[in-house]
Structures are given as structure tokens and as C-alpha cells.
Amino acid sequence: MGLESKPFDMDPAFIQAPEHRPSAISHQFAEGVTIIDLSPLLSPDSKKSNLLSPESIDPATLSSLVDKIKHGCKDWGFFEVINHGVPMELRRAVEEVSIKFFGFPLPEKRKVWRDEENAMGYYDEENTKNVRDWKEVFDFSVRSPIVIPELEGESIKRVTTIANQWPENPPEMRHGILEFCSDFIIWPNLTGIFSKFWLEVLYSFGKL
Structure with missing residues (x-):
């Protein structure tokens, strides 16, 4: 006796128009993706991803x-x-723990549900063009909690606190x-190093 095929039921929310x-037939292989090598900005004597001082970095290197x-x-x-200084073992640890978390049943993941009051946590209802995305996310911040005041004139109307x-x-x-993020803390410092070059980027996008 053969197996009978049954129609596959899918939530219409996931179906694109x-x-x-x-x-x-429109797929193309991507070639020439931009690669940013940060090794010229990192201190060779540091065990962590510490940046060199701005004065010791060649301006031509920054411009490039x-x-x-x-x-x-x-x-x-x-x-x-590439060459960002974050150890491979930390990256693997984050990947492994992420696979574990997203592999749990939905009720377990929704114990840390992201909502309108707190934008941190698990979420699986993001939309693109009014259609549910086929993805799940877990949002967090390196700095937590984050206090956001809402102003009304010169007075604070309310204060919203967002926490992991x-x-x-x-x-x-x-x-x-958090261990991965602590080793990747170079990124906020890059803003200061690149600051005098950002105007050029903004001009290229027509923002100024």
C-alpha cells in the first residue's frame, strides 16, 4: 500500500504575493564583495582587539x-x-549557543518575548511587504539597561527603560x-578614528 500525499497547509501570512x-532564473553569484581588513588598525602586541592610537595610524590607510x-x-x-581580532573560539561559542536557543520549542523561546515596551528579546513576527519573514531574531544590547526620555517641550513626558x-x-x-561583545568593543572606538573621514562618505551618498 503506497503512501498518500496530503496537501501542505501553510499559514497565509508567510506567502508572498x-x-x-x-x-x-534570476539568481546570480555575488563576486567582488567588499572585504574590510582591520589588521592595520590593531595593536600587534595586544592579546585582545585593541586599536592603535589615531596618531600612529597612517592617514592613507584610514582613507583607503x-x-x-x-x-x-x-x-x-x-x-x-576580516582580521578584527576576535578569537575564533568566541565566535564558535556564540554560534553554538544560538543554535541551541533557536532549536527550543516556541513556548520556551517566547518566555523572553520582545514587545512594544521592551525591544530586547525573542521575536518571530517581523514583516516585509506585509508578509511574515521566515526568520526568528533575538535582540540584545551591549549596554543594558538603556534609558530613553521622551520630551514634551522642555519637560520629560515619560521615561522608557529597555533592558536585555x-x-x-x-x-x-x-x-x-557578553564575552563575545566585550572582546568586540573596538567598534565604538572606530567612530572616533574614522570621524574626520565620515564627511566624505556622507557627501558620496548625497547627505550633505
Whole structure:
């Protein structure tokens, strides 16, 4: 006796309208994706991803990096960063703990549900063109809590506090992610190093 095929039921919220569906023959392989090499900015004597002082970095090197970032943002919308100084074992730890978390049943993940009051936590109802995305997210901030005042004239109307929500399972998730972020803390400092070159980027996008 053969197996009978049954119709596959899918929530209509996940179905794209025909005009928004990708063409099966329109795929192209991406070539020439922008790669940003941060090794010229890192101290060779440091065990962590510490930046050199701005005065010790060749201005031509900074200008070249900004040009590449500009190219990646303008032509691709993203870029790949290499030689950033973050140990591979920390990256693997974050990947492993993320796989564990997203592999849990939905009720377990929704214990740290992101809502209108707190933008940190688990969420699986993001939309694109009014259609549910086929993805799940877990939002967190390196700095927590974040206090956001809402002004009305010169007075504070209300204060919103956004704080990380860490799941009970897997228990190592909080430590693994925060350890990764602590080693990746060079990124806020890059703003200061690149600051005098950002005007060039803004001009290229027609923002100034």
C-alpha cells in the first residue's frame, strides 16, 4: 500500500504575493564583495582587539578603509570584516549557543518575548511587504539597561527603560554573548578614528 500525499497547509501570512516572489532564473553569484581588513588598525602586541592610537595610524590607510566601506555600503549594502581580532573560539561559542536557543520549542523561546515596551528579546513576527519573514531574531544590547526620555517641550513626558532579557535556557547564552561583545568593543572606538573621514562618505551618498 503506497503512501498518500496530503496537501501542505501553510499559514497565509508567510506567502508572498506573486509580484514579490523571486524569479527562479534570476539568481546570480555575488563576486567582488567588499572585504574590510582591520589588521592595520590593531595593536600587534595586544592579546585582545585593541586599536592603535589615531596618531600612529597612517592617514592613507584610514582613507583607503573608508573608501572600501563606502563602496560596500553603496554598491552592496554590506561588507565583510576580516582580521578584527576576535578569537575564533568566541565566535564558535556564540554560534553554538544560538543554535541551541533557536532549536527550543516556541513556548520556551517566547518566555523572553520582545514587545512594544521592551525591544530586547525573542521575536518571530517581523514583516516585509506585509508578509511574515521566515526568520526568528533575538535582540540584545551591549549596554543594558538603556534609558530613553521622551520630551514634551522642555519637560520629560515619560521615561522608557529597555533592558536585555536573557533566557534561562541555554544557561550559558548570556555569558557567551557578553564575552563575545566585550572582546568586540573596538567598534565604538572606530567612530572616533574614522570621524574626520565620515564627511566624505556622507557627501558620496548625497547627505550633505
